[in-house]
Amino acid sequence: MVADQHPDAGEARVELGEEFARLSADYVRHLRSERRLSEHTVRAYAGDIQSMLLHLQQLGMAGLQDAELPDLRGWLARQQTAGSARASVQRRSAAVRVFWSWAEQTGRVDRNIAAGLKSPKKQRRLPATIDQAAADRMLAAATAAAEEAGGPVGIRDVAILETLYATGIRVSELCGLDLADLDTDRRVLRVFGKGSKERSVPIGGPGLRALQRWLASGRAQLAGAKSGNAVFLGERGGRIDPRVVRRIVHRALGVTEGAPDLGPHGLRHAMATHLLEGGADLRSVQEMLGHSSLATTQIYTHVTNERLRRAFEQAHPRA
Incomplete structure (x- = not known):
């Protein structure tokens, strides 16, 4: 597959005109203050919208009112021609539809021409994960390493691995945990x-x-003036950085026999898959993962079904 790039990377040297620049800035403020999206998501959406506006500007348009649906289709076609991945083109298409809906709702355009913009069908890829035996080996090895090394870092790392696998929370959510967020009872x-x-x-x-x-024996040894109420701390006493958490997970999986190098999101996949294999209902898993759509959670049913199919083919004499 061709490595995906930011759309129209060469356009970065071209500046938006005054009207389009104001539109882009207003939309970014909307994403931050009203939709309260993460900075990573805001940057991605802003890049998509700026690329689309630059395309319209290069077609000689002074404002959104001049654009028509074929103009947007032409912009998407450029992404595909440049080698953008299908999933990225689909995301950009969705970003533009949301942008034009906002523009219509706020009176910036009379009609939402992007409502009819279709994107390529997304390929369904099953998320990579680890089986329950590999998860047990990973956690046992981490615990043994912590006991051998002594000190607070090993204790912290075991707690991080156990929490990620037990709850399926995202790295950003784990790093954002405060002491008041724990209800041990x-x-x-x-x-x-x-x-x-x-x-x-x-x-x-x-x-x-x-x-x-x-919390009882490790955190106090790392805590300092920068710790605040953070549950997990870095070695300098501040709230732990997501990059540190990723290194912890990669290292733990790297020494686990039969475990692919998945990173923290792989433990989230594992938690969901193992819950469904154990009989949990899809709605409960959706709620625990924090998915807004059940369709997002349903991918894990395909993972469990695929495992059953492989087991059948390997073991049944008439498979």
Whole structure:
């Protein structure tokens, strides 16, 4: 597959005209202040919209009112010709539809020409994950390494791995955990997900015990003036950085036999897959993962079905 690039990378040297620049700035403010999206998401959307506006500008248009649906289709076609991945083209198409809907709702255009903009059908890829035996080996190895090394870092790393696998929360959600977000009596974590949406996620016995051990004997050794109420701390005492968490997970999976190098999101996939394999209902998994759409969670049913198919083909004499 051709490596995906930012749309129209060469356009970065071209500046938007005054009207389009004001539109882009207004939309970015809307994404930040009203939709309260993460800075990463804002940057992605802003890049998509600026690329589309530059395309319209290069066609000689002074404002959105001059554009028609074929102009937007031409912009998408340029992305595909340049070698953008199908998923990226689909995301850009969705970003433009949302932008034009906002423009119509705020009176910047009379009609939403992007409503009829279609994107290429997204290829369904099953998320890579690890089986339950590999997850057990990973956690056992991390615990043994922590015992051998001693000190607070190993205790913290075990707590991070146990929490990610037990709850399926995102790295950003784990790093954002505060002490007040832990309810040890009810065995749940309060998590703030995408769009600052709050949800409660249960955590099992092993995960809770690893967390309690970290809080009781490890955290105090790293805590300092910059710690605040953060649950997980870096070695300098501040709130742990997502990059550190990713390194912890990559290192743990790297020494686990039979485990692909998945990163933290792989543990999220594993949690969801293992829950469904254990009989959990799809709605409950959706709520725990914080998915806004059930369709997003349904991908894990394909993972479990694929595993059953492989097991059948390997074991049944008439497969």
